[in-house]
Structure formats: structure tokens, C-alpha cells
Amino acid sequence: MALATTPSSAAAQASNTVDQRTLVDRRASFSYGDNFAPVWTPLSPEFSCAANSVSLLMPYIEPYFVKSVRHFLPELEGELADTTRAYLKQELQHHVAHREFNDQIASQYRGTARLERMMRRTYGWLHTNRSAHFNLAFAASSETIAYSAARWAAERRTELFTNADPVAATLFLWHLGEEVEHKSAAFDVFKAVGVSKPRYLASMLLSMVLLMFFVAAGTTLMLWHERRLFHPVAHIRLWRWAIPFAFEVLSNMAMSTLSSHHPTDFADPSFYELWLREYDPETGTLPLWNARA
Numbered sequence: 001m002a003l004a005t006t007p008s009s010a011a012a013q014a015s016n017t018v019d020q021r022t023l024v025d026r027r028a029s030f031s032y033g034d035n036f037a038p039v040w041t042p043l044s045p046e047f048s049c050a051a052n053s054v055s056l057l058m059p060y061i062e063p064y065f066v067k068s069v070r071h072f073l074p075e076l077e078g079e080l081a082d083t084t085r086a087y088l089k090q091e092l093q094h095h096v097a098h099r100e101f102n103d104q105i106a107s108q109y110r111g112t113a114r115l116e117r118m119m120r121r122t123y124g125w126l127h128t129n130r131s132a133h134f135n136l137a138f139a140a141s142s143e144t145i146a147y148s149a150a151r152w153a154a155e156r157r158t159e160l161f162t163n164a165d166p167v168a169a170t171l172f173l174w175h176l177g178e179e180v181e182h183k184s185a186a187f188d189v190f191k192a193v194g195v196s197k198p199r200y201l202a203s204m205l206l207s208m209v210l211l212m213f214f215v216a217a218g219t220t221l222m223l224w225h226e227r228r229l230f231h232p233v234a235h236i237r238l239w240r241w242a243i244p245f246a247f248e249v250l251s252n253m254a255m256s257t258l259s260s261h262h263p264t265d266f267a268d269p270s271f272y273e274l275w276l277r278e279y280d281p282e283t284g285t286l287p288l289w290n291a292r293a
């Protein structure tokens with residue numbers, strides 16, 4: 001059976017700031033110098049540790065999303081199939097780029113290999129042992145979390161990325177921008193397949209718990225290497241970011257469980273859309289983020 005595009009409400013359509021049919025396959029490339037510093041946000045080293053920990057997850061969690069959504073691709077048709085293929089290409093680009101970035105991180109922090117093994121086993125176990133419907137719900141609900149992270153970061157981009165390494169900052173902002181761009185893609189497949197809302201809720205809670213666990217573990221490891229684990233300022237900063245982040249994610253998670261919800265109901269930060277327009281397909285590059293204090 002082939003599934004067509006899910007109809008969404010007129011209000012949702014009206015508030016949509018991105019045409020989901022135009023998800024762009026940006027082959028962005030990033031190159032790090034020999035002296036790349038894993039603390040690439042020198043004004044707030046704790047943010048580098050947390051962001052690096054999120055990056056470590058990407059080569060494990062995003063292939064899981066890709067496999068979970070691609071499983072249903074033969075059942076899709078028309079615009080929904082086209083958008084889903086474009087979504088899968090974007091996620092593929094993300095985890096390839098983060099793999100290269102993570103090689104830089106792993107070469108400088110002992111202990112990351114063990115953490116990455118846990119990540120690989122966790123998402124591999126989910127893929128093998130949970131149903132195809134659960135895995136699809138996991139991908140769709142995790143996109144809500146990724147979208148929330150993008151919105152949180154957009155509001156704080158000056159604080160977080162001022163004086164940051166331009167290549168690393170561009171990698172993260174490019175990824176976050178595409179998370180906003182494809183916020184509806186996995187959800188539309190989830191709706192078209194007809195997976196139950198309780199499954200969506202269960203998978204979203206699990207996704208959030210795993211994210212918090214792995215980011216906390218990675219951040220602790222990197223703070224220890226940076227000799228900042230027992231630095232009170234480091235913890236004050238992390239909580240100052242974590243509390244509004246939790247508020248952003250939890251409110252979006254709650255909204256996304258409503259039966260009338262569609263991700264196009266979320267208001268997008270305009271920053272990413274404007275910035276991604278600057279992508280140059282000839283060179284596969286975006287203008288480097290270069291905010292200086």
C-alpha cells in the first residue's frame with residue numbers, strides 16, 4: 001500500500017515558514033586544522049563539552065533514525081516519498097560530518113571510545129529489538145527534541161558562539177538549521193503510517209532520557225579532562241543553559257502529543273532559514289560563522 005502526504009490543518013499550513021518539498025541536499029564540507037582545540041568556545045568551555053557530547057551521539061542516533069524512517073519508504077508515494085528521501089539525505093550528511101568532527105574530539109579525550117560503544121549498542125539494540133512502528137515513533141518524536149534544541153540555540157547564538165572556532169560553530173549551526181527545516185518530515189511519515197500516540201509518547205520520553213544520560217556522561221568526561229569538573233562556575237553555567245532548554249523541550253514535547261498537533265504549528269527562528277540561503281552548492285560551503293567579541 002502506498003501512503004500519500006498527510007493532510008495538516010489550515011492553520012498549520014498557514015504558519016509554515018518552510019516548504020517541506022524544498023528540503024535541500026547540502027553537501028557541506030568542514031575541515032579542521034591540525035591544532036583544532038576540543039574546547040572550541042573559549043568564552044564558555046562548558047558549552048563545548050556539552051555540544052561535543054551531543055556530537056558524539058550523532059553517528060549512532062541519526063543512522064537509527066534513517067533506518068527507522070527508510071523502512072517505510074516503499075509504502076510512501078508522491079510528495080511524501082520525495083520529502084522523505086530528501087530528509088534521509090540530510091540526516092546522512094549530518095552524521096557523516098559529525099563523524100569527522102568526533103574523530104578530532106576522540107583523539108584528544110581518552111574515554112570517548114567506551115562512551116561511543118555504549119551509544120552504538122543502545123541505538124543498535126533499539127533498532128533490532130523494538131518494532132518498526134516504535135522505531136518510527138522514536139525518530140518522529142526525537143525530531144521534536146532536535147527542533148527544540150535548534151530554537152534554544154538560536155536564541156542564545158551570540159552568547160554561545162561568540163569567539164567560537166568558525167568551522168565547528170558552522171557545523172553545529174548548519175545541522176541545527178536543517179533540523180528546523182525538516183522538523184515535519186519524520187512526523188509526516190509517522191502520521192501516514194498511523195502509529196499510535198502512546199507509542200509516540202513512550203518513545204519521546206525514552207529518547208529524552210537517553211539524550212540526557214549520554215550528554216551528562218560525555219560532558220562529565222570532558223569537564224574532567226579540562227580540569228573544570230569541580231569548578232563551580234562550570235556547573236552554574238550548565239544549569240543556566242539546562243533549565244531554559246528543559247522548558248523549551250518539555251513545552252514542545254507536551255504540544256506535540258496533542259491529537260491536532262503538526263510540527264508546522266511551531267514558530268521557526270528566522271535566523272537559520274536566512275543563513276542557509278547563503279549555502280554555495282558549487283563549493284559545498286556556508287559562510288563561516290565568525291562572531292567576535
Ligand SMILES: [Fe+2]
Pocket residue numbers: 062090091094175179
Ligand atoms: Fe540531523
Ligand SMILES: [Fe+2]
Pocket residue numbers: 091143146178179182
Ligand atoms: Fe533531524
